[in-house]
Amino acid sequence: MIQYPNLSLTLLLSLVLLPPFVWTRRYGLEPYPAIILPSGASKASVTKTQVSFNRTSLWGKHKEKGDWIRVDLEPFLEPIPIHYLYAIAKNSFGLKSPNRKIRNGVITPEEVQGGKQWLRQKLVQSGYVADALMITIDKETFDVAANKIITSYREHEEILRLD
Amino acid sequence: MKKFFDWTERKLEILWNKAEAAAENDDRSLSILRISYGLFIIVFATPSFSWISKVLQSLFLPPTISLANLFDGFPSYAWLLVIDVSLFVCSICLLFGVKARYAGILFSALDIIGSSFSFSFGKIDHFIMFPVFIFGLSFTNWGVGYALIPDKEVAKKQQRRVLAILAVILCFGMFTAGFEKARHWIDFDLTKGGFIDWFYSGFFSTDRQYFLAPFILLIPPQTFEIFDYFTVIFELSPIIALISGRKWWLLWLFVASMFHLANTVLLNIPFPVHAPIYLSFIYIRFPLLTNFKKNSNQTKIYLFISTTITIISIHQLFNVVTRNSIEPLVIYALSLMKGRVELSLYVGLLVWLITFFWTGLAVAKAFNIITTPTDKADKASQES
Secondary structure, eight states: OOHHHHHOOOOOOOHHHHHHHHHHHHHOOOOBSSOOOOOOOOOOOOEEEEEEEEEEEEEEEETTTTEEEEEEEHHHHHSSGGHHHHHEEEHHGTTTSSSSSSSSGOOHHHHHHHHHHHHHHHHTTTTTTEEEEEEEEEEEEEETTTEEEEEEEEEEEEEEEOO | OOOHHHHHHHHHHHHHHHHHHHOOOOHHHHHHHHHHHHIIIIOOOOOOOOOGGSOOGGBBOOOBBBGGSSSSSOOHHHHHHHHHHHHHHHHHHHHHSSHHHHHHHHHHHHHHHHHHHOBBSSSSOOOTHHHHHHHTTTTTTTTTOOSSBBOOOOHHHHHHHHHHHHHHHHHHHHHEEEHHHHHOOOOOOOOSSSHHHHHHHHHHHHHHOTTTTTHHSOOOOOGHHHHHHHHHHHHHHHHHHHHOOHHHHHHHHHHHHHHHHIIIIIOOOOOOHHHHHTTTTTTOHHHHHHHHHOOHHHHHHHHHHHHHHHEEEEEHHHHHHHHHHHSOGGGGGGGGSSHHHHHHHHHHHHHHHHHHHHHHHHHHHHHTOOOHHHHHHHHHHHHO
């Protein structure tokens, strides 16, 4: 018979629940599994009629004209869920060294070739030229009165060569 | 020191008793809930991980602390399919009550293992409550009623404590979501917006443009500052509701259903796995099920169950052959949609409307706004 059943239970629960949360807040590295729900506390700049926000996009080259066209994400990424875009784009589709130490930070040439092959295939299936994929993050401003994006400033651009 | 421990124990006992009273549920309702979980999984949300084997290994970027980090890359199709098929079998066992306790525990373990790999793309989806609740509910009497091979009954005291623990875990989960938002969103600054950032980034980056989302573009953005405060209050308040008593806990669950319904139609973030979690604390009565049990002999029940299992198994076999994956029954509606994103939104809408109805009904009863015929029957049976 436990002498302090409620105290023991509370302590046990605290030991299970709190460390992953504290770890996540302290080091920004979320463990899994852990009882943590999405916080997503980022903010956009807002005025009476305008909103400035970040837009992440993928671009493929038009087959005939050769200019960059925004990729339709859902069929392109399939079967990867579309909301993984930010994480995958940040990781350059795994074609560069990872931004943290995983598998000793090594990506083998075979894996890079496999990744390029997969992306080429996806670009062709979506009707683009297979040689390159561009990842961009734009700071865009939407005006509610004009009902359109009025300014766009490129904050990040990365071209992945796939040949 | 002993005095301090005694005093703490007494205070905590009061709090845990309050949580138990607020989060309680009865055997019949829990058994219907088990069937609802089974149906929800099979029709709308069958976990499937075999798709992971189709993507490039170079994307493997597991969380630093994760089961997947013990591996060198994504597992093979065969391993992932074994997980998928096992999860499917567990969900059938939950639906029909075949040793539901073991099935629930196994389901939770496999779901967490599989998810460890699907969350190895640099992003963790926060579906953790779903396996945690199935695991916890396995230690209640949810596998006793309406069950083909019933579980051994547990003491009512244990059941009440398990539900209270699950409620506290849910409160803590909401706290983890609200804590960071409170630090950044409660800024009394109209030039910065949290909700509006979620909306505009999602609308333009990941095409979250369904239902009422386009109308948000027409509304002055500073209007939505109020949403930031509401979200923080909502996410930080469940523990207060739980300690305040059952009707306030039910009210919070109702607001939670409204919150998710609004997220589905405005932000296009459906998060349907939280629907059965909220329903875990609601008395659910389903007269059709009771009538079916009363009016059917054993042969008829076995015939119904075996036919259902056969149909669902053929469906899964067909999907494994044609799509190389296990799929929920709702997949047949995919041809009517633009893609899986749209399908998941309609699923979310339907699921949240049902949850909104059940939690709303529970609140209306708790605040004595309405009484239903099943309540009267329950009361009469308790009195007799």
